[in-house]
Amino acid sequence: MSNTMFDRRNFLKGSMAALAAASMPEWLTAAANASPSKRPNVVCIFSDEINFSYLGCWGGDFKTPNIDSIARDGMKFKRAYCTSPMCTPSRFSILTGCYPSRCDDPHFKEEFSTDEPPNIAWNSLINEKTVTLPKLLSANGYTTGMAGKWHLGPHVFGAHPSIVSDSDPKNPAVDASLRERQKRFADAVKRDGGFDYAASVVWGNFDEEPIKALAHHNIPWITKGAVEFLEQNAKKEKPFFLYLTPTTIHGPQHQLSLEKDLSYTPAGHDSSVLKYAPDSAKLKALTKDKPSWFAHQRVGMAYLDHQVGIILDKIKELGVERETIVLYMPDHNIEPGKAVCYEKGYRVPLIIKWPGHVPPSSECDAVVQGVDLFSTIALIAGVPEKNRGTPDAFSFANTLKNPKDSGDRKWIYYESGYARGISDGKYKLIVYRPPEKIIQAMKDGKKEGAINYLNRKKQDHSQVAMMHFPHYFDQDQFYNLEKDPCEQRNLAGDPLYSKQVEEFKKCLRDKLDSFPNPYPLEKIPFLDSQEYRDMAARQKALGTDKIEWLKRDHGKIVWPPTGKAPSGVVPTFSAPAKAGGGV
Numbered sequence: 411m412s413n414t415m416f417d418r419r420n421f422l423k424g425s426m427a428a429l430a431a432a433s434m435p436e437w438l439t440a441a442a443n444a445s446p447s448k449r450p451n452v453v454c455i456f457s458d459e460i461n462f463s464y465l466g467c468w469g470g471d472f473k474t475p476n477i478d479s480i481a482r483d484g485m486k487f488k489r490a491y492c493t494s495p496m497c498t499p500s501r502f503s504i505l506t507g508c509y510p511s512r513c514d515d516p517h518f519k520e521e522f523s524t525d526e527p528p529n530i531a532w533n534s535l536i537n538e539k540t541v542t543l544p545k546l547l548s549a550n551g552y553t554t555g556m557a558g559k560w561h562l563g564p565h566v567f568g569a570h571p572s573i574v575s576d577s578d579p580k581n582p583a584v585d586a587s588l589r590e591r592q593k594r595f596a597d598a599v600k601r602d603g604g605f606d607y608a609a610s611v612v613w614g615n616f617d618e619e620p621i622k623a624l625a626h627h628n629i630p631w632i633t634k635g636a637v638e639f640l641e642q643n644a645k646k647e648k649p650f651f652l653y654l655t656p657t658t659i660h661g662p663q664h665q666l667s668l669e670k671d672l673s674y675t676p677a678g679h680d681s682s683v684l685k686y687a688p689d690s691a692k693l694k695a696l697t698k699d700k701p702s703w704f705a706h707q708r709v710g711m712a713y714l715d716h717q718v719g720i721i722l723d724k725i726k727e728l729g730v731e732r733e734t735i736v737l738y739m740p741d742h743n744i745e746p747g748k749a750v751c752y753e754k755g756y757r758v759p760l761i762i763k764w765p766g767h768v769p770p771s772s773e774c775d776a777v778v779q780g781v782d783l784f785s786t787i788a789l790i791a792g793v794p795e796k797n798r799g800t801p802d803a804f805s806f807a808n809t810l811k812n813p814k815d816s817g818d819r820k821w822i823y824y825e826s827g828y829a830r831g832i833s834d835g836k837y838k839l840i841v842y843r844p845p846e847k848i849i850q851a852m853k854d855g856k857k858e859g860a861i862n863y864l865n866r867k868k869q870d871h872s873q874v875a876m877m878h879f880p881h882y883f884d885q886d887q888f889y890n891l892e893k894d895p896c897e898q899r900n901l902a903g904d905p906l907y908s909k910q911v912e913e914f915k916k917c918l919r920d921k922l923d924s925f926p927n928p929y930p931l932e933k934i935p936f937l938d939s940q941e942y943r944d945m946a947a948r949q950k951a952l953g954t955d956k957i958e959w960l961k962r963d964h965g966k967i968v969w970p971p972t973g974k975a976p977s978g979v980v981p982t983f984s985a986p987a988k989a990g991g992g993v
Contacts, residue, residue, distance in 0.1 A: 448733070449551070449552075449649045449790075449791055449792055450649060450733050450734060450735050450764065450790060450791075451644075451649045451650045451651070451652075451730055451733060451734040451735065452649075452650075452651045452652070452734070452735045452737070452787055452790075452791070453651075453652045453654065453721065453725065453734060453735065453736045453737065454504075454651070454652065454653050454654065454737045454739075454783070454787075455654045455655075455656070455718060455721070455736070455737065455738045455739075456501070456504065456558075456653065456654065456655045456739055456740070456741060457655070457656050457658050457659075457714055457738070457739075457740045457741070458497065458559060458655075458656065458657050458658060458659065458660040458740060458741055459497075459659065459660055459740060459741065459742055459743065459744050459748065460658075460659065460740035460743070460744070460758070460759065461743055461744045462743075462759055464659070464707065464711050465477055465478070465759055466478045467481040467482070467486065467761070468486075468759055472707075472708065472711050473712075473715070474711060474714075474715045475715065475719075476715045476716070476718040476719035476722060477714070477715055477718050477738055477761070479722065480718075480722075480736055480738050480761045480762075480763050481761045481771070482770065482771055483763040483765070483770050483771075484736070484761060484762050484763025484764065484768045484770060484772070485761070485762050485763070485768050485769065485772045485773065485774060485809075485810065485813060486759070486760070486761055486772070486773045486774075487759075487760040487761070487762070487773075487774055487776065487778055488773055488774065488775055489757075489775055489776065489777045489778070489835060490739065490757070490758055490759065490760035490778050490779070490780075491756045491757055491758065491777075491778070491779045491780065491822050492740075492741060492742045492743075492755075492756055492758050492779070492780045493509060493510070493779055493780045493781045494509075494510055494530055494742075494824075494825055494826050495742035495743065495747055495748050495749055495750065495755030495756055495826060496530075496531060496532060496741075496742065496748065496749050496826065497532065497559070497561045497660075497741050497742075498510075498531075498532040498533065498534055498535070498561050498562060499530055499531070499532075499534045499825075499826075500741040500742055500780055501561060501562055501655070501741060502534040502535070502536060502562060503779075503780050503781040503784075503802075504543075504780050504781070504783055504784065505536065505542045505543050505544070505562070505603065505653075505784070506536070506540060506541065506542055506543070506784065506800075507543070507781055507782075507783075507784025507785055507788075507798075507800035507802060507803040508781065508784075508800055508801070508802050508803075509781060509802045509823060509825060509925075510528075510530045510534035510825060511527075511528055511530065511825060511925040511926070511927065512801070512802070512925060512926065513528075513533075513534040513535065514539075514540070514926075515534070515535040515536065515537050515540070516537070517533065517535055517564055518533050518534060518535060521533060522927060524926070524927065525927075525928060526845040526847075526927065526928070527828060527843065527845060527927050527928065527929040527930075528927050529827055529828055530825045530826055530827060531749075531827060532561070534562075535562055535563060535564065536562040536563070536602050536603060537602050538601050538602050540602065542603055542604045543651075543783075543784050543787060543788060544556070544603055544604040544605045544606075544651065544653070545603075545604030546604075546788055546793050546797055546798065547651050547787075547788070547791055547793065548604060548605075548606055550791060550792060550793050550794075551648055551649070551792075552648060552649050552650060552651050552791060553606050553607070553643045553646065553648050553649070553650045553651070554604065554605045554606050554607070554650070554651045554652075554653070555605060555606065555607035555608070555609075555636075555639035555643070555650065555651070555652050555653070556599055556603060556605045556607070556608045556609075556611070556652075556653045556654075556655070557608070557609050557610045557611070557632050557633075557635030557636040557639065557652075557653075557654055557655070558610060558611070558612060558632045558635070558636075558653075558654055558655030558656050558657065559612045559614075559615070559655040559656070559657050560595070560599055560603075560611055560612065560613055560614075560655075561612075561613070561614050561615075562602070562603070563598055563602065563613065572584065572587045573587050573588070573591065573620050573621055574620065574621075575620065575621065575622050576621075576622065577620075577621045577623075578623070579621060579623055579624060579674040579678075579679070580674070580679070584621070585678045585679055586678070588621075588675075588676060588677060588678045589677060589678040591676075592611065592676060592677035592678070595608075595611040595613055596608040596609060596611050599611055605653070607639050607642070607643075609634075609635030609636075609638060609639065609677075610631050610632045610633075610634060610635030610636070610675075610677065611635075612632070612657055612676070615657065615660055615661070615662075616628070616657055616662060617661060617662040619676055623674070624674065624675070624676055625662065626662055626666045626667050626670055627657055627658070627662065627664055627666070627667045627710070627713070628667065628670075628672050628675055628676070628683070629656055629657070629658060629667070629686075629687075629713040629714070629716075629717055630672050630683045630684065630685075630686035630687040630717075631672065631675040631676070631677070631680070631683045631686075632654075632655075632656055632657070632717070633686040633717045633720055633721070634680070634682065634683050634686055636652060636654045636717075636721060637686070637720065637721070637724055639652055640652065640721070640724050640725065640728060641724070641728070644725075644728035644729070644730045645728065649733075649791070651787070651791075654721065656713075656714055656717055658710045658711065658713055658714035658717075659706065659707060659710030659711060659714065661706075661959055661963055663702060663705070663706040663962065663963065664705070664706050664707075664709040664710035664713060665693075665697055665702075665705040665706060665709045667709070667713070668690045668693055668694055668709065672684060672687055686717075686720060687716075688712055688713060688716040693708075693709050693712055696708060696709075696712075697709060701965060702962050702963070703961070703962060703963055703964050703965040704965070706962070706963050707963075718738070721736075722736065731765060732765045732766060734764075735762065735763070735764040735787075735790070736762070736763050736764075737760075737761070737762045737783070738759070738760070738761045738762075739758060739759070739760045739761070739780065739783075740758050740759065741758075741780075742755055742756070742758060743755050743756065743757060743758055744964070745871070745874050745875075745960065745964055745967055746874045746875045746877065746878040746879070746967055746969050747875065748871045748874075748875075749826055749827065749869070749871035749872060749875070750826055750827075750829070750871070750872065750875040750879070750882070751824040751825075751826050751829045751830070751831045751840045752840075752875065752879055752897050753838075753891065753895065753896075753897060754896075754897075754969070755826075756822070756824060758780075760778065762810060764810060767810060767811055768810050768811070769811075769813060772813045773813060774809055774813035774814070774815075775816070776806055776809045776813075776815065776816050776817040776819070777816075777817065777819045777820065777821070777822060777835055778804075778806045778809075778817065778819060779804075779819065779822055779823075781800075781802050781803045782803050782804050782805065782806055782819065783803075784798075784800060784803045785798055785799065785800060785803035785804065785805040786803075786805045786806050786807050786810075789805050789807050790807055801924055802823075804817065804818040804819040805818070806818075806819070820834060821833065821834050821917070822834075822835070823921055824840065827872075828842060828843065828844040828845070828848070829841065829842045830843075830918065830922065830929060831887075831918070832914060832917055832918045832921065833891065835891065836890070836891060836892055837888065837889065837890055837891065837910060837914065838887075838888070838889045838891055838897075839886075839887070839888050839902075839911065839914040839915065839918060840886075840887040840888075840889075841885065841886055841887075841915075841918070841931060842883075842884070842885045842937070843885065843929065843930055843931065843932075843934060844934075849934060849936050849937075852936070852942070852945065853936065853941075870954075870957045870959070870960070873949075873952065873953075873954055873957065874954055874957065874960060874967070876946075876949065876950050877950065877953065877954055878967065878969040879897055879898070880898060880900075881897075881898075881899075881900035883937075883942075883943070883946040884900055884902065885933060885934060885937040885938070886900075886902040886903075886911070886933065887900045887902055888900065888901045888902040888904075888907055888910070888911050888914070889901065896969065896970035896971070898970060915931055918931070919931055
């Protein structure tokens with residue numbers, strides 16, 4: 411096997427051996443075996459769809475001094491990946507240490523028969539029986555808390571008969587209903603996620619709030635929930651774990667919040683929320699006469715960085731800064747890579763600081779994936795080895811002390827919709843094998859409007875991606891990421907790479923065989939037919955002009971990018987034509 415190929419044994423072993431206590435360095439063994447009051451606290455800030463260019467510490471021109479300070483005091487991971495470039499499956503993997511294909515929630519299992527591959531989308535949910543990181547940490551002496559976006563429960567949950575679109579949040583009856591609804595959300599998060607504390611819970615996205623007057627971001631409200639958890643637990647003997655999930659910078663547009671009274675929250679009226687808000691007058695001045703996408707991105711990042719600053723200041727104020735790990739990572743990158751298997755959606759910024767352990771201003775090239783946070787945090791927290799291993803997660807705890815440590819993960823596994831893939835960082839294979847029922851529906855003319863990885867009647871993210879990745883519809887794709895980081899040239903049919911493609915398929919086959927549902931790799935003749943190519947051409951011809959949120963929130967997408975890309979990463983989203991500074 412060439413030195414660019416995977417070690418298949420490494421690919422299969424998961425993290426069980428990697429987590430063995432005997433392999434832990436002395437410094438880490440001491441941290442994991444310390445008394446409960448001495449084990450580190452963990453604050454995981456997990457924001458929503460962030461591009462590298464939004465962060466100053468990654469070469470962007472946004473002002474993010476607080477997030478940048480985590481990089482200054484800690485480590486930047488230059489080869490970090492999410493697990494699936496969509497909110498729900500990415501969050502599922504963080505909390506379970508498993509890829510979404512292993513989801514055992516009844517809603518997920520009912521959606522797919524046992525003889526077909528699952529369609530990975532916004533459907534990998536968590537329930538009371540799911541083994542989660544908070545459940546493990548709580549059982550091993552930690553107090554766990556959550557504030558922000560959940561997005562891991564049934565989407566129908568949370569309706570309330572007294573809450574309708576035009577309800578007035580100032581109405582005392584509506585206020586009472588909101589409080590009762592928020593309590594049900596918090597109770598569900600504590601029950602299913604295993605958290606000891608939950609507050610300021612956003613069940614999905616803010617634009618899904620049933621009351622129109624509250625269908626806007628309220629980051630200060632989320633901040634308050636996190637701050638109160640810190641204040642309640644920082645002085646106790648038990649260490650704490652905080653899972654903070656702001657909705658920045660997902661839609662709706664963030665500048666809408668500048669015109670709202672944020673004391674009216676999804677949990678009822680609370681004037682104390684306002685002390686956690688940034689200076690709205692300055693943000694209005696910053697975005698005056700600017701395009702909507704500029705205002706959305708700049709205001710959203712300003713809210714996020716302000717929130718991070720409040721959390722960092724609170725940790726310092728409470729006197730627990732030196733014994734607290736602070737981690738920042740988004741759930742995925744942005745268009746045109748959302749909901750597909752390309753690097754643009756998968757590659758994300760990851761920054762971790764831990765005073766006295768993680769070297770300040772350090773960078774590392776170790777390959778890490780969001781699913782690995784489960785085993786890394788569990789190991790550092792002293793969770794027994796038999797409980798912290800999963801088939802999918804590799805701990806990168808050793809790398810935190812030594813940025814030159816390449817870690818145990820040598821590959822990245824991808825799954826989105828009906829597509830799957832693997833990469834060693836140099837080469838990458840993507841395959842698309844929808845089940846027979848989907849192929850038959852296409853042949854029958856019933857699915858022409860749904861030829862995309864996610865197989866949805868109207869799937870905007872896939873429509874965007876197919877406009878920027880020329881081989882989107884190919885059932886086999888193979889890329890040289892060093893020469894073609896933007897994945898524009900498919901080498902799957904090139905005889906020079908045939909051996910590598912087959913070796914990658916064998917590795918992928920081994921991983922796929924470990925999941926409950928089958929995923930056949932045999933090529934599907936129809937996907938190489940002229941009929942299919944004609945259907946794909948018609949689908950692509952629809953374009954993106956009718957996708958309202960795309961131009962509004964992102965401006966004009968240029969891919970592959972032009973000009974200088976943010977430092978330390980493969981070229982990412984290129985800014986639209988500048989308007990008062992660009993993005």
